[in-house]
Amino acid sequence: MFSLPQPALAPNTYAYETQPLVKPTGFREYDARWLFGSEINLMGVQALGLGLGTLIHELGVRPDIVVGHDFRAYSASIKHALANGLMAAGVRVYDIGLALSPMAYFAQFALDVPCVAMVTASHNDNGWTGVKMGVNRPLTFGPDEMSRLKQIVLSGADVARDGGGYRYVPDFPEVYIRDLTDRPKLNTRIKAVVACGNGTAGAFAPRILEALGVEVVPLDCDLDFTFPKYNPNPEDLEMLHAMRDAVLASGADVGLGFDGDGDRCGVVDNHGEEIFADKVGVMLARDLSVLHPGATFVVDVKSTGLFMTDPVLIANGAKADYWKTGHSYMKRRVNESGALVGFEKSGHYFFNAPIGRGYDDGLVSAIAILDMLDRNPGRSLAELNDALPKTWSSPTMSPHCADEKKYGVVDAVVRHFETMAASGATIDGQKIRDLVTVNGVRVTVEDGSWGLVRASSNKPELVVVVESPISEARMRDMFRLVDGVLRAHPEVGAYNQSL
Structure with a gap:
């Protein structure tokens, strides 16, 4: 359908507007990331969609797919180019519009659609774009699928087919919000700084947490795709410092920060201390291993050694399984092993039933942290943190x-x-x-x-x-x-x- 993708094309030329640009290095271990304009163009994105659709047919999966996009100046146009390629490959597209990555994963279940392609650069700086993909909910692509997709796209092995279609799903965020808030409110009064770095989560996180009874102090929750203050990445010290200052100024019990596509949550305690996500994971594992004795927790190799040595976890019979860093690797390990939760130092948490559906959702993580505080009345987050062995x-x-x-x-x-x-x-x-x-x-x-x-x-x-x-x-x-x-x-x- 298209000419072979080119690894480089000069901008503002006839070739740039008539040929697909796809830099090969954009196909990464478990998703795709490119600098938009210099490493991929819109025709390249269409070629990616055609290749993804070809792979879906090759794998024998029902050719229905959820698509969504994050809040960047160019993400909607990239999503529509991707959808055009998918439809040309004979895939039926369900467009949920502006969304968080976990909202797209949830849509696979809520709409009974097997595949997903979420247009997001996640926590990468402006200028980047990418796609998180999967054909087997709640899992996303790993190296095997990404390698085959790369081969299809770059070799021109993608195939146009009839049968494609498009459906816009109106007001889907309301379905997602109901799913997270259809539960009892918290018993404890909790005041939380909710930081979104002007990214996509700002449209949803404050409302969801307020519905659970949280007193929300919003921080940079107005959507602004220029990210005027800092990149929405709760692993970066700049965002954590802004959360710390807001917690101290407001007297909040906790600071909760979300990345650009809402699948991660960063934490600051009531003293303004920035708690890395792996240490928060140890606190959650302590709390959850009381409710689920003998539970297994998958932990990425960047994370603290306390999952293996903490005396409380040992006493509760908890087991630690250190595994590869990366949301796709961790998701697969958690689901295949039947672990209760997977914890990454980056802030990706993967809650299995009965807490979640196995994929990473920053709002589910935030709610789990609030539930932990609710189950420990009279103990602040700083006290729970201080109770951990010091590292x-x-x-x-x-x-x-x-x-x-x-x-x-x-x-x-x-x-x-x-x-x-x-x-x-x-x-x-x-x-x-x-x-x-x-x-x-x-x-x-x-x-x-x-x-x-x-x-x-x-x-x-x-x-x-x-x-x-x-x-x-x-x-x-x-x-x-x-x-x-x-x-x-x-x-x-x-x-x-x-x-």
């Missing part, structure tokens, strides 16, 4: 590394630490206690301090996290040592944030 953890730090280079760098770092472990070499005089190489490398030494290096799945970056149960100094030692290994590779650039 010193870094934020997620991301040095730049080109998509074409990052996996090679990580492979070299893995080999470096494997060689050290095999030879009995020490790190700061301590032997290597454990290496986890399921996703990059997580190296743990004798005193429990650890450092992680992995490739980002959706940006030209590496990911670095360090933690120590001993002291802040030991955490910084681990960062110095890990960073020293990275600095042997000139392909590794500056960090987005650092210690």
Whole structure:
């Protein structure tokens, strides 16, 4: 139907307007991300839709798909181009309009539609676009599906078919809101700062939480696709600091922050302390393991070691399963293992029944945190946090590394630490206690301090996290040592944030 996609085209040319532009690196491990305009154009998005529709038929899945888009200046036009390609492939499109990613996942269940394609760049800066896709609810694509989709699109193996169609689903957010709020209100009076970074969640989060009886203090909830104050990413310190200031100024019990497409939730306690999502996960696991003794929790490799060592979790018979970082990997592991919840340090939480449907939803996560506070009357979030064994953890730090280079760098770092472990070499005089190489490398030494290096799945970056149960100094030692290994590779650039 289209000419073969090109990896690069000069803008403002005849070729740019008549040929699909699709940079191959945009097909990532479990979703797709491109800089709109320079790495993909609208014809390229149509080619992507045609390829996705071809893959749906190839997999033998009923060719019905939910589409939605986040709040960026260009997302609606990208969604319609994607829908055109899907319809050309003989797929029936159900358009729910402006939406959160979890709203699109929910629509698969509510509308009984097997497939989903959510147009969102998630927490990426403006200029980025992307698509989160799935054909087997509640799962989203993994490397096998993404590899096949890439092959179909770039080789021109996509096939036009009859039978496509389009249906706009009016007022679908109301169905989603009812699903989350059709339950008893909280018994405890809770005041919460609700921060949305002017992203899509601002249209929905305050209303949902108010319906549960929360006194909402809105922070940057007006939609503005220029993101005038900070990028809506509750893992970035800039957003967390804004939440901290609002909590302290308002006397709120908690700060809840949502990313650009609403599938993640970040937390600040009543003292204004920024609690990384993995530590919030430990608190939730403590609370839920009382209700569900012996529960299994899947945890990504960036997360704190407390899931394995916390005495309360041990006493409650909870089991930890450390797994690959990434919403697709985590979703699949949680669903296949029957775990109660999956926790990612980035703030993606995956609640299985009876709490959720297995996909990541920042509002479901926020409600779980509020329910935890409601079940612990008289104990503040700061007190629940202080009750955890003390560890010193870094934020997620991301040095730049080109998509074409990052996996090679990580492979070299893995080999470096494997060689050290095999030879009995020490790190700061301590032997290597454990290496986890399921996703990059997580190296743990004798005193429990650890450092992680992995490739980002959706940006030209590496990911670095360090933690120590001993002291802040030991955490910084681990960062110095890990960073020293990275600095042997000139392909590794500056960090987005650092210690």
